Amino acid sequence: MSTGVADHETKHDLPARPPELAMHFDNMHQQFHSGKLGMWLFLGQELLFFCGLFTAYAVYRGNHQEMFHYVHYFLDWKLGAVNTVVLLVSSLTAAWSVRAAMLEQRKVLIFTLLATFICAGIFMVVKYFEYTHKLHIGAVWGGGFNVADADLPAELVAKYPDMTGAKLKEMGAGSFFAIYFCMTGLHGLHVLVGMGLYIWLLVRALKGDFNRRWYGAVDNVALYWHIVDIIWIFLFPMLYLIG
């Protein structure tokens, strides 16, 4: 197989051993697919990592359906929907950046990397406003949950006029918010890491570091970014929509 690949390499008048090819790989194909395999194994692990939290969610929801129904009014589905759209658009720009790197369109690559970074930033800004509001009214994890009746969501009060903050605390609303902050917090941490990675890619793209056979970093970071998107695709309906 290695001789076949060597033919393939000389066919297009590229150097037999490109400078980007690490010494422990036979050729650019092997190097690319090895890196990608590593990334996929990491992403498989990421799903299992989040699985623990999804399981906690499923068990608590199964055992406290009434409480989950009441507290889901604390989450603003409109903000959740905005963030969903922002992440979906960023997934498009991430996939586009891979395409641009493969086609060696340097300007498009820089633009799409920047667009992905900005979308991630918008997501975090929305998250910041959601978090600060919850911390402000005391809609937090565990025994710390203490929401004044005046701070209850209007929609909840309209539907259940005799609902109080103390009743919600009694029902175990604190465990919902523990799950909410763990799940969205871990996801948010992944978004922050993604933002760092896109800065790194941007710096490398500005230096003209990528080409049609050397774009593994752009591809693998995009794969990571899509998994972050997929996790949010599940979090959004589970936390914000179904009560």
Added chain:
Amino acid sequence: MTEAAHAHHDHHHEGLPGTIGHVTPLKTLFKVLTALLVLTVITVAVAQFDFGRLNVVGAVGIACVKASIVSLWFMHLRYDKRFNFFILVGSFALVAWMIGYILFDTVLYQHNIQEYKRDQQAPAKP
């Protein structure tokens, strides 16, 4: 065989000679985004009605469809090595197994927990 497959691919897609992998056409990327946005609207719309337990099934079902679309096209698993596809599917299978098994377990022992709670709340016997 792998090289033959690569050569075969090169025929169909745009891309510079010697490119590694499959270049996804822009049209495909925008179609995928449109599909994902439409499915998001459907998720939000469906959640406005109360279908009881079906709400959860519907929401998670649509999310699964969206996740499949993202992984097949955005993550180009459709054109990638099969092994990567099986890593993802394998992970999802383990996730489903763990959630399913633990839910099964918690339902099975729920009455013990409830009995224990009742005993704790009951007035102490003389």
